[in-house]
Amino acid sequence: MQGRPAADEGADAVKPAKGHWQLDDIAYAQIDHAAIADDEDMFYLLMSASFVETGSDTYATNLGAHYAQYPDIQQWLEDRWEHEELQHGASLRRYVETVWPRFEWQKAYDGFFAEYALLCTQEALLPDPRLEMVARCVVETGTTAYYHTLRELSKEPVLTGLLGNIRNDEVGHFKHFLGYFKGLQAQDPVGRLRIASALYSRLKELRESDSDVALRHVFAHKGDLFSDRQRSFDDVAQRIYHLISSGLPAQLAVQMLLKPLLLPPRIESCLHRPISRLACRMLAY
Template identity: 70%
Template sequence: MSTQIPLGTDQNEQPERGHWQIDDLDFDAIERSAIEDNEDLFYLLMSASFIETGSETYAANLAEHYSEYPEITAWLRDRWESEELQHGTALRRYVEAVWPEFPWQKAYDSFFDEYSKLCTVEELHPDRHLEMVARCVVETGTTAYYHTLREQSDEPVLRELLGNIRNDEVGHFKHFLKYFKQLQENAPVARTRIAGALYARLKELRESDSDVALRHVYAHRGNYFAQSQHSFADIAQRAYELISSQLPADLAVRMLLKPLLLPARLEGYLHAPIARLATRVMAP
């Protein structure tokens, strides 16, 4: 059920379409029997709902970091932040419909108490060009993450929701790439530095915010999957194995190569070695 996702067209050249709304999703139609016993998706969807809900803090930090660029800060505050928060709200409604006894708010509060201390402006790359490169890597990772989760279930409402989120993440990637290109036009940085930033941020995906979220989901799981013999270390490893083994490599590599601004022929030549590198870095 793989889906090819177009990346070549600038989002600004596409006709405006109404953004999907949470009320478009029929949560009463969820086929709970198709998902409620899936332990992996329980942890992955719960942790995703935490991270997306906490995106307001991160958006504020990014807006501060790019305060000298009104167009960028306006988009971050008016579009990116609102769509990320919508993802969090929609994911929360879904997981609470499937696993209603999970103490979502209590677990989220404990997660955010830890997570908010990690989200500081100081964590962003001091070079605004290279922070845009890092944003492109993060959006590549989230696109691949939601694409992979969508392929793991046949539950119709979940597939619709994850498809919507995945497509939003592609749109966010295109915006970050556009702003990076604008910064490059005014004051270019060397391609070697861009490649270094890509590689550094790609390695950090293994040590991402999802570790924090997974830990708090595990701590508050209550009776859900109580018979499971998996420790937290097992759960974290299984999550990495699921995502990395099912990573849509072609999609991820096409996105990762874009910030290098390579000629088309050279980009094609580098596709295979970059795919091997990305798979090796993301492997469990």
């Protein structure tokens, strides 16, 4: 089953876990429009993120099927991970539509999803369930670093709080995927060389990520928003990627990336510097 285009009332379909923050907790009516409305960089970053997060049910469905033989993992993916990811999309969509109401979000998203859905296939997942968990850890490292950076860039208080919520969720997701990997690894170990290979290959894929697809569709549908800037797509993309790259929390990313290798502390310490340099290059969008 593939994901689906977002309905206009898609936020109502989100069912977050009990005790988890909800859309009603976000004070959209208190947004300081003067602090955000003219920020072209955040426009592209937030719109792109809202697209990717809204389409996350596609990955959730594929992952659920991938781990059908592990009921506890499948249940968490369906009951928690998918709902929280969709809530990220719903909350970001509500924010960007509040700040930039003239942007035709649904139309732009539909174009994005038509292309994005072709990339989200069972074949794109690693056949070995242990190594796919490693790949999930890399993805969650990237999203944690991304939302951490956006939060640092934010000058609007409501947005800062929202991005903090999402970042914390992504850290929680990383911990779950890492925990499931450790459980699978304890039952049937896979060698560190294969783990390192999975880490590296998924890091390379982040450079050709769904964010690229989203950004193109946001730019294509921006209409007369920021028309006074007269920037080409290549100029916008280069500026956005540089902005994210220069603000990435490298130390945090490296600490997370090393975890699936399950290295002794002394060896992990020795590898920290070279892995840090590699991560900065690979996460540099």
